Amino acid sequence: MNQYGAVPRVSVVVPAFNNAPHIEATVHSILSQTYSDFELIISDHSSTDGTWERLQAVAADPRVRLMRIASGGGAPANWRAVTDQGRGEFLKLVCGDDLLYPTSLAEQVAAFDQHPSAVLVASRRDVVDETGVPVVRSRGLQHLHGLVEGVTAIRRTVRAGTNVFGEPACVMFRRQVLADSGGWDARSPYLIDQATCSRVLMSGSMVAVRQSLAGFRISAQQWSVTLAGEQSRHARAFHKLIAAEHPGLLSRGDIWIGDARATLMAAKRRAAYVWLRRRMGR
Structure with missing residues (x-):
């Protein structure tokens, strides 16, 4: 009290x-x-x-x-x-x-209760426009589902070349584990959420909830072609940082695949940003 x-x-x-x-x-x-x-x-x-x-x-x-x-x-x-x-x-x-869907907290607390070893729970999310209308539904988590070992999830996000955990609204942490892990990892401003999830997952497992429980808002004004390239560069640096801090966790193949996919993701983001600007009439 x-x-x-x-x-x-x-x-x-x-x-x-x-x-x-x-x-x-x-x-x-x-x-x-x-x-x-x-x-x-x-x-x-x-x-x-x-x-x-x-x-x-x-x-x-x-x-x-x-x-x-x-x-x-x-x-x-x-x-x-x-x-x-x-x-x-x-x-x-x-x-x-951003937005939480009505059962977000209930679903994620229930996942923690079912899996006491988990240090974080992540869900899928919708990408919504400035008015809150979904433009892309049920994104995230790649092929992760249920209880996943932390090191397995970290390898998956590296090999994907993108943040498979989703934006912060998709994730719930055990608060003390987040604090003990050093809090928010802001060494890369574009990857603070992905880097933090990865650091927390060195302490335990995660639960992947396949249901979409949040809305991540994106606008044509927020995002740019330049940002897509910056995200790709920071992703490649993040892969190297993980490998340096945790020897043996990643193979050379993991890093090579992750770097290649990060470059591909940048191209996809550029196309998405162009489409979004056209959709918004700007």
Whole structure:
């Protein structure tokens, strides 16, 4: 017990920054969960677009805590600040424009209860446009399903050349394992979620839930052809970093295949971004 009352089982944390167009939908999707034993902590990173003002609508909800941090440090600073406030056994980070589907928390807590050895649970997700309409359904996890050994999952994400775990809204961690692993791994700003999942998975297994439990919002303004190339370059550097930090975990073949697929994924992303811009009429 503390000044906020009984410790909830799940901490949902939202690092917000200039998310005024979508923050209300994001918060509503969290507060509408079928699972009730959770707290919601939202950290505004000194937004200038009215995000903080919009958040006042939920300030009186006993499940919600609002906080602000000073500008600086980029997204990793806000991710760490809001995560540090979590008290639950499990933790889920949801970016300030993404969506949780109604049974997300219930399904992932149930997976943890069924598999006590798991340190994280990941689900599939839909890619949604600026209005929340799915443009790609049920993406992620490659061929992973059920309980998967951590090292197996790490090899799979390297060989895939992309993040098979999905964005943070798709993932729930054992909070203490995340903290003991060093928290969010921000050495590569484009791969903070994939790198963090991989580091946590050195401590245990994961559960892959094939159901789509989140919506990852993508907009033509956020993404670019240049970003696709940067992601590919950072992915190749990430593969080499994993190999250096954990000798014997990856083979030369794993790295070669992962690097080749990362390059291929960059080409696919470029095509997707062009298509998205045309779809949005820009």
